[in-house]
Amino acid sequence: MQDKKTAPPVFRGQLIELDIKGLNNEGEGVGRFAGFTIFVPGTAPGDRVTASVLSLQKTYARALLRSVLLESPHRVAPPCNHYSTCGGCQLQHLAYAEQLRLKQQILANTLRRLGGLDLAVQPVLGMTDPWRYRNKAQVPVGSADGIVMAGFYAPRSHHIVNVASCHLQHPANDQAVAAVRETLQALAIPIYDEKSHTGLVRHILARTAFATGETLLVLVTNGHHLPERERLVKMICAKLDNLSGIVQNINIQRGNVILGAEDIPLWGLPYLEEKLGGLTFRVSPRSFLQVNTPQAEILYGKIKEYAALTGQETVFDLYCGTGTIALYLSQGAGKVVGVESVAAAVADARANATGNGITNAEFCKGRAEDVMPKLLAQGYQADVVVVDPPRKGCDAKLLTTLAKIRPARLIYVSCDPATLARDLRHLTDEGFAVREVQPVDMFPHTRHVETVVLITRVEK
Structure with a gap:
């Protein structure tokens, strides 16, 4: 039985009221209740909120935001309809200038806390337009009641949130993912099931070159045999105007690693070309390039x-x-x-x-x-x-x-x-x-x- 002197002052399911004072490394708001640290995702420093306790550890608890009683001056309305359910972003509810300030602060605090290094950290170099900047989308594929799902994982889970458009992705990546999802549905291609390790299509990977607008499309499959291969390729090509190529990547291993070691070109070139600093770079499915x-x-x-x-x-x-x-x-x-x-x-x-x-x-x-x-x-x-x-x-x-x-x-x-x-x-x-x-x-x-x-x- 836990000593009452050391027992946390909160319990699971408890509704609490607290002020958010900062952010942790996960982008979650940090507050204190009766001196005990509480992490609340989706909150901003300066918020006063109510939250229900979800989980308890010895030194902190994690809670679910229920209401914002007093809004932080840095809080903004997230433009994405999926923001509350998708785990891809953590800070859309914060003004961009405040995001940059907090990232600078979190970096300095981490260097001090984990490295014992008291270093001056320069202001973060931000973007003039901080949207639609990602050149790569890695989208898990699943199915629910016969409907093909393609999107991003909900926070702290492998539940797929079906996302039609991501505000961080180059528009061509959104279009490529949608084209594949529609084609998989139309041809009834088997979809991978993570729990049973059965089915075929696991992930859709789309990479788009900002210099040319061309997209390299990769289908990650749990095996080599791809049913309706020719029709699949033909239908995808009919939906997308600016493809550089389509590649099948084989990954038959369990786990969270997305890409396997084998690539099979299905159509076009097995790479795309991007320009940086006046140079042209060839990028293959498994090659690293800053996103x-x-x-x-x-x-x-x-x-x-x-x-x-x-x-x-x-x-x-x-x-x-x-x-x-x-x-x-x-x-x-x-x-x-x-x-x-x-x-x-x-x-x-x-x-x-x-x-x-x-x-x-x-x-x-x-x-x-x-x-x-x-x-x-x-x-x-x-x-x-x-x-x-x-x-x-x-x-x-x-x-x-x-x-x-x-x-x-x-x-x-x-x-x-x-x-x-x-x-x-x-x-x-x-x-x-x-x-x-x-x-x-x-x-x-x-x-x-x-x-x-x-x-x-x-x-x-």
């Missing part, structure tokens, strides 16, 4: 500024994807070397170098933590290193290698403040100094923020 094309230009410009190249340096771009950063920096460097673990992305990077007439770039397949020591043993030098890891951050082995080679400038591009805090703590303990922390809003109206950090070695 916000307009802001990628801002992000890469900041990376170039931090690199401070004179034309002589050897630059390493680790976790390089399709080589966008490496090639963007190539004109100011003596040599650029990209390292990437996904074979298709490496092939794209090499094709991108050739297509843009860039001769001072090379790309290696493998994990950065494995490849980097081998290249250094072969005599490569590293004057400037850019790391752009996935959400889990850098491998500890790679951080140790970076500490040994001590590049003059290290530029860390992060999509997760928590792992950034961890890795910056490691690097500062190894003799590096953080010079500037610049967040860039790659994901308006969501809790996510991209950060680029300039790090230099401390001379002994």
